[in-house]
Amino acid sequence: MSASTSEIFEILRYKELLRNLVTRDIKVRYKRSVLGFFWVMLNPLLMMLVMSMVFSSLFKVTTPNYTSYLLSGIIFWNFFSQSTSTSVVSLISNSGLIKKIYIPKAIFPLSVVLSAVVNFFFSLVPLFFIIYMTGTPLGSHVYLLPVILVLVAVFSFGIALILSTLTVFFHDTIYIYDVLLMIWMYMTPIFYPESIIPQKFSFIIHLNPFYYYLSIFRGALYLDVSSVFEKLLYGFLFSLASLTVGWFCYSANKDKIVYHL
Amino acid sequence: MIEINDVCVRYRLAKEKPKTLQEYLIDRLKGKRHDYEDFWALRDLNIGVRKDETFGIVGRNGAGKSTLLKVIAGVLRPTSGRVSVHGKIAPLIELGAGFDPELTGAENIYLNASILGLSRSEIKERFPSIVDFSELNEFIYSPLKSYSSGMVARLGFSIATEVDPDILIIDEILSVGDKQFVTKCNERMRLFREKGTTMLLVSHNLVEIAEICSTVLWMDHGGAKMCGEPKTVIDEYVKSLT
Numbered sequence: 001m002s003a004s005t006s007e008i009f010e011i012l013r014y015k016e017l018l019r020n021l022v023t024r025d026i027k028v029r030y031k032r033s034v035l036g037f038f039w040v041m042l043n044p045l046l047m048m049l050v051m052s053m054v055f056s057s058l059f060k061v062t063t064p065n066y067t068s069y070l071l072s073g074i075i076f077w078n079f080f081s082q083s084t085s086t087s088v089v090s091l092i093s094n095s096g097l098i099k100k101i102y103i104p105k106a107i108f109p110l111s112v113v114l115s116a117v118v119n120f121f122f123s124l125v126p127l128f129f130i131i132y133m134t135g136t137p138l139g140s141h142v143y144l145l146p147v148i149l150v151l152v153a154v155f156s157f158g159i160a161l162i163l164s165t166l167t168v169f170f171h172d173t174i175y176i177y178d179v180l181l182m183i184w185m186y187m188t189p190i191f192y193p194e195s196i197i198p199q200k201f202s203f204i205i206h207l208n209p210f211y212y213y214l215s216i217f218r219g220a221l222y223l224d225v226s227s228v229f230e231k232l233l234y235g236f237l238f239s240l241a242s243l244t245v246g247w248f249c250y251s252a253n254k255d256k257i258v259y260h261l
Numbered sequence: 262m263i264e265i266n267d268v269c270v271r272y273r274l275a276k277e278k279p280k281t282l283q284e285y286l287i288d289r290l291k292g293k294r295h296d297y298e299d300f301w302a303l304r305d306l307n308i309g310v311r312k313d314e315t316f317g318i319v320g321r322n323g324a325g326k327s328t329l330l331k332v333i334a335g336v337l338r339p340t341s342g343r344v345s346v347h348g349k350i351a352p353l354i355e356l357g358a359g360f361d362p363e364l365t366g367a368e369n370i371y372l373n374a375s376i377l378g379l380s381r382s383e384i385k386e387r388f389p390s391i392v393d394f395s396e397l398n399e400f401i402y403s404p405l406k407s408y409s410s411g412m413v414a415r416l417g418f419s420i421a422t423e424v425d426p427d428i429l430i431i432d433e434i435l436s437v438g439d440k441q442f443v444t445k446c447n448e449r450m451r452l453f454r455e456k457g458t459t460m461l462l463v464s465h466n467l468v469e470i471a472e473i474c475s476t477v478l479w480m481d482h483g484g485a486k487m488c489g490e491p492k493t494v495i496d497e498y499v500k501s502l503t
Contacts, residue, residue, distance in 0.1 A: 013378070014375070014378065016375040016379065016380050016381050016384070017372075017376055017378075019374040019381075020371050020372045020375045021372075021469060022363055023366070024364060024372060028363045028364065028370070031363050032363075043462065045372065063373075085389070096358035096359070097358050097359050097376065098336070099331070099336060100331075100333060100334070100336065100352055100358055100359075101352055101359070101377070102334055102335035102336055102350075103376060103377060170281060170282040170285065171281070172281045172282045172283070173282065176282065255338040256332075257273065257339055258336055259273070259337075
């Protein structure tokens, strides 16, 4: 335990590096494009446009404020999928550095998750714009927004630790996770309403951590979600579990990582 | 300053390494064991480096020189033995690592110096002298991808040395840049020596090693073959090569 707590202090000591990694990520991502950083906001809007054209006739009747429902689902999912799928390669793509200099290695998946947080903040702009334009009334749980963001970021970091460590030993993780992520997306009520899931399959959704996060997120924004605090508790437990497993998985293997890069 | 006691480093080279997760799981289910071949990159190495020493390491390829540097830098945890290092270490990173080609030279200074563990204010303070020493003045706000390799190397050297480390690790460099810059680098290395900075140097340039080092270690098959006064060690090493 002492070794893994000292690693946490090490990360704090390298906070300037963490800052620079996050800003690099954000600067480099859109550097060569004309619209640059606007893509962070444009991308979910365009996705929403396409999906709402495809699905609105299906779900519009059953789902009130379908555009807000859809966009909130998209940007929230984007945060998770971007942070975890980018972090899969975060250790192996920095192998040049890890092999040369001592750096607390967990800083790489952490920086990926944090830069996704920054992107997420920017994508809130079009979301609030759409909520405002469509006249969706804001909910009474807006104060939960920062809470749910912390929970989902911690959850993502735990997953990111597991994935990035696993990838060092098995490159296949990259491709396996791609598929898992797609299945996971379809199993989460992002573009379809929860109500269309048949009763006998509803246990699947209750096993899905992301279902709780997304419900709370929508509940914080505008939707009246039933038993928010119960969901919050589940969300908290999932985040804790993910962080614990992730940190354990990383700590147990961190000295072996260099040998396999 | 650096104390290495009975250090061993073992690389496990799997004879039949399972390449993928599926293969691994299938092999596990079949109860197949993997044969490993152990390669000892360092065996029972004992060395001590005093402060203000310039410590040269020579040896043939595969003798364990780079592994030793990695152990000292804290990158590799040895399989057994004890390593204690006191002071801030700055390795001269080889070309490319730690730099991002899309970022400007200035942004790369911040990135690279923070990799070496500097705080923001420390980097700000040293920024002008880094730029000055690298002679990149008018290019410092251009993206790194537009630099020549000599320019990148100059920037790397400037950052690593401006960090003011207690221990400087140099793995085969000083062949970069034009003659004038090499002279400047050597001048700076001399300053470091006078200031009492510990330096670890791996090089195949025996003339250079003999000239600047105060102690030389000759490594062979992961162990210390000979350690001591530069001229004696290098003479013996050269004899063994012929």
